[in-house]
Amino acid sequence: MFDILMYLFENYIHSEAEVMVDHDVLTDELTRAGFHQDEIYKALSWLEKLANLQNTDAYNFLTKRPQQSVRIYTPQETRFLDTECRGFLIFLENVNVLDFATREMVIDRVLELDTKDFNIDDLKWVVLMVLFNVPGKESAYSQMEDLIFDECEGPLH
Template identity: 70%
Template sequence: MFDILMYLFENFIHSESEIHVDQDELTEELVRAGFHHDEIYKALAWLEKLAALQETDIKPYLTKGAVASVTRVYTHEEEMRLDVECRGFLMFLEQVNLLDGATREMVIDRVMEIDAAEFCLEDLKWVILMVLFNVPGKENAYAQMEDLLFDEHDGVLH
C-alpha cells in the first residue's frame, strides 16, 4: 500500500500532473504498473481519509485551548509503529514549527493507517510530506520538508 501512495505522490501530486483523474482510470493505471486491486483500494481510501481530515473543522484529538508546548504521549500501538527516531523527528519538526499540533496528529493518524509490516524514518518523512501538501496554508512547511527529504549532504557538515 505504501508503495502505491509513493507512486501516486511522485507521479501525480508531486509532479503537478492533473490531480482530478477518474478513479477507474487511476485504478487501471496502477494495475498496469503492477499493483494489486486490494492494495490500490486501501491506498485510495487512505488518501480519501487524508482529504477528509483536512476538510473538517472538528479536531477530536485536540483539546480546546490546548497549550502549544504540550508533550505528546504515544499509545502502545503508536510506539510500536513509530520508533524513538521517528518520534524524535516529529518532536524536532514541532520545535522548528514545521508541524503544529493539528498537523502532527494528522501525520500520526495517517501513519497508523498504513498497512505495512515495517515502517522507518524515511517512510515517516514521506507521510509528513503528503500531509503538508494537503493542508492549506502549509506551503512553506511543505517546501522546507521537501528540502529535508531530498537534500543530500555530501561530506562533513560543520
C-alpha cells in the first residue's frame, strides 16, 4: 500500500498534476502499473481518511491546545515508530514543521499503513503527504521538502 501512496504522491500530488482524477480511472492506471486491486483500495481509503482528519473534533481540539506538553507513545505506536522516528517527530515539532495537530495526523496515518517495515525515510514521506493535505501548512511543507531533498551526505564538519 505504501508503494501506491508514493506512486500517487510523486505522479499526481507532488508533480502538481490534476488531483481530481476519477477513482475508476485512477484504479485502472494503478492496476496497469502492476498494483493489486485490494492494495489500491486501501491506499485510496488512506488518502480519503487523511483528508477527513481535518474535519474531526479531535483535530479542532488539538489546534487550540497550548504548545507545552509531552507526547507519550502507546505500545502500538512504538511498534511502528522506533526511537529514531520518534526523535525525528520531536525535532520536527521543535523546528515548527509539525504542531500538535499535524503530529497526531502523522501518527494516525502511520498506524494505518499496515506495514511491518516502516522506517524514518517512510516517515518523512508520510509527513510530506500530511502537510501537503493541510491548508495553511505550505511553509511547513516547504521546510520538510528542504529537509528531505537537501540532506547533506557524510559528516558535517
